[in-house]
Amino acid sequence: MEISGLNQRRVVTGALVISVLATSVGHAADQAERQMALCPPSNSLLVLRLSALGPNRQATCDIAALQALPQRELVTSLPTGLGPPGAHRWQGVSLRLLAQRMGATPGHDLRLAALNDYAVTVPWSDLERYDPIVAHQRNGVPLSVREKGPLMLVYPFDAHPTLDTQQYLNRSIWHIQAITFK
Ligand SMILES: Nc1nc2c(c(=O)[nH]1)N[C@H]1C(S)=C(S)[C@@H](COP(=O)(O)O)O[C@H]1N2
Ligand SMILES: [Mo]
Numbered sequence: 163m164e165i166s167g168l169n170q171r172r173v174v175t176g177a178l179v180i181s182v183l184a185t186s187v188g189h190a191a192d193q194a195e196r197q198m199a200l201c202p203p204s205n206s207l208l209v210l211r212l213s214a215l216g217p218n219r220q221a222t223c224d225i226a227a228l229q230a231l232p233q234r235e236l237v238t239s240l241p242t243g244l245g246p247p248g249a250h251r252w253q254g255v256s257l258r259l260l261a262q263r264m265g266a267t268p269g270h271d272l273r274l275a276a277l278n279d280y281a282v283t284v285p286w287s288d289l290e291r292y293d294p295i296v297a298h299q300r301n302g303v304p305l306s307v308r309e310k311g312p313l314m315l316v317y318p319f320d321a322h323p324t325l326d327t328q329q330y331l332n333r334s335i336w337h338i339q340a341i342t343f344k
Contacts, residue, residue, distance in 0.1 A: 200263045201227040225298055225312065231255045231263070234295050238320040241331050245300070245310070252316045254297035257341075258289035266343040273342040274315060274335050282335045284315070292317050292325065296338060310336030 201223035234256045239249045261272055268286050275281040288294065297316040298305060305311025314336040319325045 200231075202230075225304070228255050228296070228298055232259060234259075234293070236295055236297075236316055236318050238316070238318050240316070240319055240334070241326070244331065244334050244336075249320060251301050252295060252297040253299040253302070254295035254313075254316065256289075257284065257294050257296055257315065260296060260341070261286075261289060261343060264341070264343065270343040273340075274338055275340040275342070276335050277337040277339045280335060280337075282315075282333045284333060288317075288333075292322060294318070296341075307337065313338040 204224040204227060232255070233253055236252045237249055238252065239245075239247070257272065261270065266272065266286075268290075270286055272284045272286075272289075273281060274284060284294070294315050294317040297314050298312055300309065305314060315334055315338060317325050317330055317334060319330070
C-alpha cells in the first residue's frame with residue numbers, strides 16, 4: 163500500500179500521539195490489552211502513538227494499523243476552505259469505533275489535539291448522531307500535510323444540514339496528533 167510513499171514524503175517529522183486519558187483506574191490491564199491490540203508493533207516512520215496515563219496503556223499505530231481497523235467511507239463535500247471544492251470520498255476510521263476500542267464508553271467527551279496545538283472537544287452525542295471519521299485518505303490517496311493530513315476529522319456535512327454551522331467547521335480538526343477522553 164502507500165506506506166512507502168508516505169515514508170518517502172516524510173509527511174511527519176515526529177510521532178503523532180493519541181493520548182488515552184481515562185479517569186477510571188479500574189480495568190487498566192484490560193485497557194492496556196485493548197490498546198495494544200488496537201495497534202500492533204510497527205517499524206514505520208509514520209506512526210500514530212496511542213498512549214495513556216500510566217506505563218502500560220500505550221500503543222503505537224501507523225497508518226497501516228489504522229487501515230487494518232474497520233474502515234468507514236464518507237462521500238461528502240466540506241465547508242469552503244476545509245478541503246477542495248465538491249464532493250469527495252473520504253476514507254478513515256470511525257471516531258466512535260476508535261473511541262470504543264480505546265475503552266471510552268457513551269457519555270465520554272473526546273478531546274482531539276492537533277500538531278499546531280489546536281484542540282477541540284467532540285461530545286459523545288456527535289459520535290452517535292454523525293459518526294465522523296478520522297480520515298487518512300481522500301479518493302484513495304493518503305492525505306498529505308499540505309492537504310490537512312495525515313489525519314483529519316471529517317463530518318458528513320452533505321448528509322446532515324445541521325452540521326452547516328461555525329461550530330462544526332471549528333470541530334473539523336486536521337493534523338490530528340492526540341485523542342484523549344475523560
Ligand atoms: N489542526 C487544526 N485544525 C483546525 C484549525 C486549526 O487551526 N488547526 N482551525 C479550525 C477552524 S477555527 C476552522 S474555521 C477550520 C477551517 O480552518 P481553515 O480555514 O484555516 O482551513 O479548521 C478547524 N480545524
Ligand atoms: Mo474557525
